[in-house]
Amino acid sequence: MNELEIIKGCAKGDNxxxxxxxxxYAGLLMTVCVRYxxxxxxxxxxxxxxxxxxxxxxxxxxxxxxGSLKAWLVRIAVNLSLAYLRKRIPFAGVGADVEGLPExxxxxxxxxxxxxxxxxxxxxxxxxxxxxxxxxxxxxxRSHRDIAELLxxxxxxxxxxxxxxxxxxxxxxxxxxxxxKPMNQKNESYKxxxx
Amino acid sequence: xxxxxxxxxxxxxxxxxxxEEPVPQGLWEDLAEELKTDVPMKVVPWWRRxxxxxxxxxxxxxxTSLLWWRVDxxxxxxxxxxxxxxxxxxxxxxxxxxxxxxxxxxxxLKLPAREWLATTVxxxxxxxxxxxxxxxxxxxxxxxxxTPEARKEADTxxxxxxxxxxxxxxxxxxxxxxxxxxxxxxxxxLMAGNTPLNYTDGYSGYGRLSPGGxxxxxSNSRSGNQGAYxxxxxxxxxxxxxxxxxxxxTPVSFGLSVRFSVAPKWSVESGVFYTLLSSELxxxxxxxxxxxxxxxxxxxxxxxxxxxxxxxxxxxVYASVGGAVEKCVDxxxxxxxxxxxxxxxxxxxxxxxxxxxxxxxxAAGAQFKLNDYLGFxxxxxxxxxxxxxSEMQTIRKEHPLNFNxxxxxxxxxxx
Numbered sequence: 001m002n003e004l005e006i007i008k009g010c011a012k013g014d015n016x017x018x019x020x021x022x023x024x025y026a027g028l029l030m031t032v033c034v035r036y037x038x039x040x041x042x043x044x045x046x047x048x049x050x051x052x053x054x055x056x057x058x059x060x061x062x063x064x065x066x067g068s069l070k071a072w073l074v075r076i077a078v079n080l081s082l083a084y085l086r087k088r089i090p091f092a093g094v095g096a097d098v099e100g101l102p103e104x105x106x107x108x109x110x111x112x113x114x115x116x117x118x119x120x121x122x123x124x125x126x127x128x129x130x131x132x133x134x135x136x137x138x139x140x141x142r143s144h145r146d147i148a149e150l151l152x153x154x155x156x157x158x159x160x161x162x163x164x165x166x167x168x169x170x171x172x173x174x175x176x177x178x179x180x181k182p183m184n185q186k187n188e189s190y191k192x193x194x195x
Numbered sequence: 196x197x198x199x200x201x202x203x204x205x206x207x208x209x210x211x212x213x214x215e216e217p218v219p220q221g222l223w224e225d226l227a228e229e230l231k232t233d234v235p236m237k238v239v240p241w242w243r244r245x246x247x248x249x250x251x252x253x254x255x256x257x258x259t260s261l262l263w264w265r266v267d268x269x270x271x272x273x274x275x276x277x278x279x280x281x282x283x284x285x286x287x288x289x290x291x292x293x294x295x296x297x298x299x300x301x302x303x304l305k306l307p308a309r310e311w312l313a314t315t316v317x318x319x320x321x322x323x324x325x326x327x328x329x330x331x332x333x334x335x336x337x338x339x340x341x342t343p344e345a346r347k348e349a350d351t352x353x354x355x356x357x358x359x360x361x362x363x364x365x366x367x368x369x370x371x372x373x374x375x376x377x378x379x380x381x382x383x384x385l386m387a388g389n390t391p392l393n394y395t396d397g398y399s400g401y402g403r404l405s406p407g408g409x410x411x412x413x414s415n416s417r418s419g420n421q422g423a424y425x426x427x428x429x430x431x432x433x434x435x436x437x438x439x440x441x442x443x444x445t446p447v448s449f450g451l452s453v454r455f456s457v458a459p460k461w462s463v464e465s466g467v468f469y470t471l472l473s474s475e476l477x478x479x480x481x482x483x484x485x486x487x488x489x490x491x492x493x494x495x496x497x498x499x500x501x502x503x504x505x506x507x508x509x510x511x512v513y514a515s516v517g518g519a520v521e522k523c524v525d526x527x528x529x530x531x532x533x534x535x536x537x538x539x540x541x542x543x544x545x546x547x548x549x550x551x552x553x554x555x556x557x558a559a560g561a562q563f564k565l566n567d568y569l570g571f572x573x574x575x576x577x578x579x580x581x582x583x584x585s586e587m588q589t590i591r592k593e594h595p596l597n598f599n600x601x602x603x604x605x606x607x608x609x610x
Contacts, residue, residue: 013230015227015230018226018227018230019223019227022223022226026218026222026223027215027216027217027218028213028214028215030215030216030217030218030219031211031214031215031216034216035211040219043216043219044219044222047219047222048222048225048226051222051226052226052229052230055226055230057402060402060403060588062586104203105203106201106202106203107202107203108202108203108205108206108207111203111206111207111210112206112210114210116210116211116214117214119207119210119211120211120214120216123211137198137204138204138207138208139208139211141198141200141208142198143198166203166204169207170203
């Protein structure tokens with residue numbers, strides 16, 4: 001089944017098409033859910049609702065070329081994740097103490113060396129308020145003005161939350177790379193010894 | 196709006212781009228189980244719908260009638276119909292206290308209903324009735340002044356009744372023979388019509404009537420009240436009590452038509468008509484919701500071919516098939532967003548539908564003649580609207596095949 005066949009099948013409520021859609025996008029959407037809601041169990045719940053919502057409103061989906069289906073599904077997942085968080089946490093921007101966090105520097109070297117699953121884990125471990133803003137800004141590419149409007153916060157809050165989230169992540173990433181370094185060095189010296 | 200993105204942000208996004216987390220075990224099975232109990236919302240097979248059954252019955256009726264008449268037109272059966280006509284015409288004097296009767300006995304007024312659709316050239320009447328023309332023409336003068344009493348006298352003096360009866364076909368024959376070779380009859384009409392049903396649907400989750408729902412706007416773009424829309428989604432989407440109710444209201448049409456006779460019993464009709472398709476959709480829960488009101492205005496040109504099936508002085512029954520092409524000339528979508536205590540916002544957008552809407556129709560019509568010029572008609576039938584490829588949700592998308600009914604007046608002219 002190609003994508004158009006899947007879309008047509010899903011609009012008709014065809015189970016095989018739905019399964020194919022699930023197979024194709026479940027992993028990707030799970031990533032979105034984990035990014036936003038953090039825990040695996042919570043992400044599973046939201047992913048479940050994402051598919052249910054998608055299947056039930058499929059006849060409203062308009063195909064607009066490659067990527068439109070993915071964008072639509074991600075949008076549902078994001079909306080549901082945010083709604084999930086809003087229901088469970090008061091958006092007060094409470095988060096980790098920012099004392100002692102590094103000033104954000106525009107240096108992406110550390111990012112390139114870190115495994116993807118670790119990066120995702122760090123995002124999911126952010127305090128919920130930071131996480132929402134960070135995800136919307138980085139992955140949904142929203143402006144702080146949009147985010148402020150969406151979450152009912154001020155633009156200033158949005159940008160300061162983002163910077164705190166970013167500082168927190170940079171700290172964690174830095175620590176991770178530090179931990180890795182001795183290991184890498186050990187490995188290298190071990191290799192040297194062997195040779 | 197403006198984002199100043201640095202290298203770090205971009206690299207962060209790129210690193211996780213396309214990353215797929217392991218899918219939770221058993222999730223698909225859970226989903227499949229839940230979806231089983233879903234009532235199919237929109238894709239109800241058309242043959243299961245009650246009105247579809249009615250529509251198919253009407254189509255069958257129209258088609259079989261047409262077929263029957265095609266067979267009937269063959270030369271071998273010519274004599275029969277004229278015999279039948281006389282029989283059918285017999286009751287005519289009994290109802291002749293009509294507006295037509297008090298008028299001076301003009302030839303056109305005596306034109307029987309059968310002539311309504313037919314041209315002046317009626318080859319099959321020629322061999323059967325030339326004698327009657329000469330023989331009974333005088334009766335006509337008797338008949339006209341007599342009509343008011345005709346009803347009373349109908350069952351007393353048998354000979355008179357017989358004369359009356361005989362006078363009818365003769366009148367008709369006389370007029371037809373006089374008209375032979377002259378221009379066709381034609382008529383103009385005023386019509387109003389609709390699909391005599393509206394359509395409502397409810398389902399869980401959100402919907403939109405026109406493009407501009409969840410897929411509207413990329414992640415960076417914002418337009419109109421996307422903010423208000425999303426606010427509602429955020430407040431509600433996770434909740435299970437979010438529902439959408441759609442109502443496609445009864446379409447309303449009216450227009451003008453012109454009808455020409457092209458052959459005996461056959462005529463062609465065209466004209467221009469206007470149709471309003473309006474729909475309403477409400478999505479959300481009690482507190483957070485939005486309401487779309489969509490109005491699409493169409494102007495269309497129909498082309499129909501009609502075949503007279505049966506007629507007497509008062510009634511005419513016919514069948515027609517044809518089609519129409521319609522263009523949306525104006526459209527709008529008004530949306531009211533209500534975000535609970537945060538108040539409401541409204542928005543209005545113009546809608547453009549560039550695609551033409553084609554349709555196929557088949558109908559059976561009955562016309563009641565108020566007099567020889569003016570008739571009132573009722574035309575139940577069915578219409579099929581193939582998908583126009585546009586993104587609008589309308590009743591025609593929900594019910595491509597639909598029962599409809601048209602009614603109006605026709606003013607018939609003949610030379």
